[in-house]
Amino acid sequence: MQKVLPDHRRPNGIGPGSYDEASYALGYSKHELRRLALQAAFIRDLTEDFLRRAGLARGMQVLDLGCGVGDVSLIAGQIVGPSGAVLGVDRSREAIEIAEKRAVEGGQCHWVRFDVAKLEDFNPDRKFDAIIGRLIMMYLPDPGATLRRLADRLRPGGIVAFQEMAMPSVRSVPDGLEFRRCRRWILETFERGGFEVDMGPKLHTTFLEAGLPAPQMIAAGRVEGGPQSFVYDYVAETLRSLLPFMERLGIASAEEVQLDTLADRLRAEATENSACIMPPPLVGAWTRLDVPLNEER
Template identity: 35%
Template sequence: MFHHPRSTPANPANDPSARFFGSIGIAPGARVLDVGCGIGDLSRYVAALAGPDGEVVAIDRSDEALAAARASEADPRAAPIRYRAVDLSGDLPVLGRFDAIVGRRVLMYLPDVAATLARLAAMAASGGIVAFQEHARADLPAAPGDLPLHRRLYDWNWRTVAAEGGDVTLGFRLAEMMQRLDLDIAEARAEAILLHADQPSFVPILAQAMLPRIVARGVATVAQVEPDTLAQRIADEQRAAGGAIVWDLAFLVAARAASIQRG
């Protein structure tokens, strides 16, 4: 999704994003807030939707991620993107009103999602869009065959996110949480993230990225993960799975802020 010049497999968890964020109603000229923008993948996508007359404000607490995001070349056909360092767990700076507030895999890492979401929803313009793609721990992965290694890795990943203070059930509760903020739910669904038997797996890349965090939280040791042989063992298990592996669930929730009647 969103085109990266790379030979390694893209994160399949991003597959639903273009369809979802492309369909929530971001119009040319829109002012959009991307929450927890990371290296700006989603920011660039919504900037293209908002066009040159729009504006994107993209916020994240990681200076390193923001530096990488800023290093991407600006697209003259897209909205300009203003990246800002903001920690979502505290008070938010005054950023003005937004026609759309979006984010992908960010609320699930916050200690108090409801409070942050309330602060964000207050920044939506009348009738503005609030849309998030979040994930959650489920009874996965699943396939026709057994997946002991994939299931172990899944368990380690989610236990690490939980140990870091993340909200590993958020995907299941997000629509309800938005409704409680008087947002009108326009769409709330989950999409399965599949690992196809004939495609190189993203799981070894994810495991490598997660390894330092898994070890730091004491969830598993390097000896248990066996990183040197992991990619091969994952590929073997994927080949024997008997079909696609359901690896993850992407929860896609879009809502509208109440329209203020004037006149």
């Protein structure tokens, strides 16, 4: 499933199949790290339900890939408790520092720990009961190969569980001009950056490409409306993080987006139209590995 952009569509500094600070569309700014925390609160219950369905339980040893500021790691930490352990890994040192502070503040620092590592280089020296992640596969040049390599670190009966977006499914009913422009900007930026915007539905194929048993899957999402909804700020803050990348790609300028009033414009449009806003649903896939992959062949 490796995605390589033609040369004429690659922004400067982004090579074929790369996944680095230059090619992570949302960037690593302090603002983006705050946005991640806001996003996590918005979808926390969807992820907790998914992890419990996947089989996470007290006492498990869990590896969280692409943990960011630690949201999924901390949810997993609450599920496995002090008798278990969670290791979250991410390439951003700034994100890991925030995650570590949050673990201390939440009283989980003794069993939820973090490490700075690039997934393509990460080779843990111990086994886990579960490997999990949220919104990380869409950024990997070959997610199937990454899963296959790291699944070797699972104990027999270990769980593989990932949750990704179906971004093209985002919609407003009825549609509105402001919302339609935001949808186009976001999707086009991710697509032209070489990232998989429809990773959620592709998790089934990805698991099979990794040599894993066919996963169970579920989709869940928020449905928003009315003037008090957080969804307008969610869209606006996503575009704020995307803007530097959007401008590099020539998709839209700061003058066109007008970030300072965007959330209010979206709110006014939706309220006037009595619109229902449906952010991208989260698709979760999970499976159990009865025997290690290297023993199956």
